[in-house]
Amino acid sequence: MESIEIFMEYSATLLVYHALIGILMAGIALAVNHYIPYSFVDKPKDVMYRKFVFFGILVLVFVISFLADTLYVMTSIIDDLGYKSTKAKNALEEIYSVRVITALLSALIYAGVYYGIAYYLKTIKLFKCYSVFKFK
């Protein structure tokens, strides 16, 4: 198998995984943030809690993604070493070396999905999730 094909095969699988992690975590963050009630006090902390949830999960997504890549790709390299070409090994190592970028991709997908749905909720006048993006 050509190294490029191996690279594509692993990349596609990883992309799907990253997208799934991002979407799943965005769903969790949205649900939690929508559940957190509005504080009704002089100096409310609910927006802070929501920001904490959003950014906390963002970091979590990055970490999970990074660790998953590390473990998955590393295992694949070890597994495939015995019967695949050197080219395949090189391709996997290339992926392994850019796993920070793929982790960032997960985080980006997470943030993008969250923002999109929060923005939609805002248009139907549900502001809790979107309040994360107000920095004042």
Add this chain to the structure above:
Amino acid sequence: MSQYFLVTAGGTGMRCLQSFMQLCALGMFPNKNISILLMETDAENKDKANAEQLLSWYNFLQGKKASEEPKDGKAQMDDVKATESSLVGEYFSANIDLHVFVPDYSKDDSRSFKVLSQVERGDSEINHKLANIFYEEGVQEFDLGHGYRAQTHLGSYLMYHAVIQEIRSSMADDIYKGKSELYRFITKVQTASAGEGARVFALGSTFGGTGASSIPIITRAITDACKILTGDKISMEKIYYGATVLSAYFKFPPPSDSHLKKDKIIANSIFFEHNSASALMYYVNDGTIKKTYKRMYILGWGGKGFIWNNTDDYKIEYLGKPKNNTDKTATGGKAQENPCHILELLGAFAAKHFFEEQTTSSKELPNISETQFRYKSFELDGVGDNLMPKIEWEDLFSVVKPAKQDGKNAPKIHDQMKDNFMGMVVFAAIINSTFEGKISNFLSCLHAHGIVFELTEKEIESIDAYLQYFYSSKSQQNDGVVPGWFKQIYLTFHSIKSEPGNKFLGIPAGILSAAENGEKWYLALEKGAPNQKKAQDLFITTFMQTGTTGGNFQTLMNNLRATISKLGIKNELAEQIIEKK
């Protein structure tokens, strides 16, 4: 369109005026220009001071500047939004212009009837004999500084002459004219009568002193004052008079012997019923009254189940008055501060009934040749001796047909009233219970959620004070709560000792209870929330769903109205009727 004029007189009149101004604050007179004449003999009367204080907050909140002239009738109508009812609208949307007239009885030459009428001048013996025919000795001598002390035969005479004298003095002296608020009021009435007409409504008691003295003569006094202004060239047909005939509804302890010996003439509430009965006979039978007043609203509180409150009980219970301090009856001054009562609110609604085109049409008014008497009766609830009046929103004000601009599906007028009244109750209760009675804390909460309302310092001060006055405030003397205007009406509805619960406008028990300072506001919401925390979330979610990003005070209040009308207000009386069906 007619111009609106309100005349209030005496202690009860001052409390009726407070109710009237509360109606203005609650959006019951949207975009109307109303000129008010406050007539009082006791400059230091606490009820008067409260009414004036209320007006000063109102003006700050309404954003009225002293230099602003009231809008003309057409401009008023243009202001009424197409989607708004003309009967109930935005909070603080009426333009009020207050004129105060207090005859000066503080000087040595005016402090009693005897010196005022100069009985000693000329042939004093004949003067004395003449005066004695009409007034007993004590009546001629008591200090007028605290009002007419239920001596209406003297009060009517003095008040009429005080009005006429004020106008004559104004006509004679330009500097005096510039200062005279009565002159300004009479000029407005005269100008309106030369145009499309003036509706003048009088509020006051029939059983006390200043009010009972002023209501019978006020029509004559205004008419004669207008004649002085115009040199008798005035068309009286276009001044339409209306009034409440407010019978006795409260009592206070009789004066002690020592106090009576010292002051001689002191109002005594045991005569109030008698005074009311005499006044009613006069109003119903007198030919001049029948020709002058277009409509009179008979208001009373009596019979089984309608308990009279002892004002002293209220003062002891809520204002920290010592229990054994009953030696001296308050003749007036700062000590005269009685709790508000539903009858005063009904008096204010009577004015609304008289002013509104839908309930009193301009076409109808000129054709009323003899006074129309109006009244409304309440249903009693309970069994045996345990009877209690029951009042519903429709009892306060209702119309047969909806307003012209209201569509078929528009909320009924009493539902709009309910939302406006209870919106303010809920708002005041939230500010009291969650934000330490400070709207600035509420605003900073909204700010944290991205909604920025910018209120001036004066607006913040005024709304804080207004909400506490409207609902309740923490007592300065103890840990208790001092009931505000609406709570007072609730607490005096049955008797100070027991609360009416939902018999009072279907408001769930607990919201207006004496001991509460707003903690149970969420019980008022139709979309019920099981606890305060969930209700808070629901409230602010709905508030944000109004789509506001902030603005000024008026925007804040409009959003509050929108929030309350979306959440809905519970009416337990209406629910009971539906359940029975």
